[in-house]
Amino acid sequence: MLTDAAAIVTARLGVPNSWTLKAYLETGGYAGLRKALSMTPEEVSAEVMTANLLGRGGAGFEVGRKWSMLAKPRPAYLVINGDESEPCTYKDHMLLEADPHQIIEGTLICAYATGAAQAFIFVRGEFALGIERITAALNEAYAYGAVGPNIFGSGFSVDVVIHPGAGAYICGEETALLESLEGKRGFPRDKPPYFPAVKGLYMQPTVVNNVESVSNLPWIVLNSGEAFKGLGQGRSTGTRIFSLSGHVRQPANFEIEMSKTTFRDLIYDPKLGGGIRHDNQLKAFIPGGASAPWFGPDHLDMGLDQDAVGKAGSMLGSGSVIVMDHTTCMVRASWRITRFFHRESCGQCTPCREGGGWLDKILHRIESGAGREADLDLLLDICDNIAPGLSWPPQKTTICVLGPSIPSSITSAIKMFRDEFLVHIKEGGCPFG
Amino acid sequence: MARLTPDNVRRCRDLIGLYPQSRSALIPMLHVAQEQDGWLTPEAMEHVGEMLDITPAEVYGTASFYDMLFTTPVGRHLVSVCTNLACLLNGGVELLEHAEASLGVAAGGTTDDGEFTLEEVECIAFCGAAPCLAVNWRFFGSVTTDAFDHLVDDLRTGRLADEVPPHGTLCRVRRNVGLTAGDATATPVAAPAAGTTEGA
């Protein structure tokens, strides 16, 4: 059901010049930071813990719990992940352009609660306007006294740096991001021992949180963790932005109440996706970004709930829902996703680097009509080598989970649309043209 | 094709000052170098390495990992057409084919006049407006083939010069304050904002 829960992180969308300090202050900006600074860091953390805010970057880990795991050695650092590159996810891009002050305020609240010595906002390099907007916002915030020494006279001081990336999907993975922030190639680090909370940036304890995650903090501090928890159901509390794309009439970012809203609402409600284009039939949808296993129409009535989707064998992931209608060639769709992972593999692990390449080649050969009958088993065998047992969540064979995510689209497509693969192979070409 | 200009050396020093460890400034400095020349010249990379006390090989080794950093020349306009899933489902491949025909270069190529480099890219996070593309990382959505040709025309004639700066220029807003939290004597970073995109 589409509920009437008010928007939290997108409330300022549409406010003229929403990215300026003036507009931000006129709409209640920095009140959350002021209130947080009047509380103890422990009290702020307790509110976030009560809220049960789940990370919005992909892994869905409780934000409050992550903070509580920060190891003792100091200095500790805070890194905000604005690298957003998961295919068909475009919410952080929008937040960076439309409401950069909210990200800065959330960053500062997080820095205060965790005692971070310095904060870095890592912004995907391609987001030129976003980088310009948040840089301008940071200048304004310093001049306003919200960042830097003795913030609002509270005695709390912290500096924030906007760090532009340079184009690499893998840098969204938190340990690769830290390597990149240290001026190196974006190679993920092994966990353990390199859990950011223990050995993060410069081998110091580090909190990594997503842009949307911290954008919720001003509201939570102002309205209480209980109020946040009052939205949604179970562990999926609050509202969340879902990036809807593909064959819907109104592809856009929608902030909706978690769990209570269903995929059917998101895709078909006139106020949300507005239904499939040309009144076509829904063929399949991906519930949480290109890394996630696919769902068919039989999953439409499931709530946008992290645990429900997890139990059904997929994930809400980065909050991107991709809709494919009956005209879609599923071989092509899974090939395109696989090619993406092959291209973006950092190359450190053999199953990911080589396996991704083989899968890319075999899918291309099927799609272009040169496939063989044995190819389906071959695909599944390679997938099984990358992610043994093809279970979800996948088993770990590599340093990060990019590799084990590669099978998602392939095993989904073969399971749901095996006939389509066979037609490609038997007829020597794509039936969709 | 040169080392960094004195102004850019100052900008790079300011960047180094923002991080606990100097090497963290490497990628932001490479963006400055790419803004200066449109791509990363060997001389500029060597200069950056000198400033950070790392070898040119380490600079190149890092730069070559990243899609946005070019170690060979590119056109003044880098046209990046997305063909990832949301765009694929909405005509992105056809848009790329049209772009190739219209510009007369295959993806990866540069026009003879050095005006345009065309590339096929992965998702650029503008999926609500698929099919989409970026020119020097300024975004254009719901791009029809006609709209593409108009866009190229506008870029060629300079009508979009304000919105789309030359390739390499990422952020036209300069940070105007140094680190101040732990060090009251910190000096503000050099040049203040040189025009923003506000209102764009």
Ligand SMILES: Cc1cc2nc3c(=O)[nH]c(=O)nc-3n(C[C@H](O)[C@H](O)[C@H](O)COP(=O)(O)O)c2cc1C
């Ligand atoms: C391959 C890969 C790509 C990722 N990309 C992103 C990303 O673009 N943005 C993001 O916030 N998290 C991304 N993550 C998740 C991060 O590793 C990390 O969990 C997240 O930034 C933590 O923030 P949160 O707890 O607030 O969600 C990615 C993870 C993997 C394995």
Ligand code: SF4
């Ligand atoms: S799984 Fe792939 S992307 Fe991740 S570290 Fe290994 S090679 Fe790199």
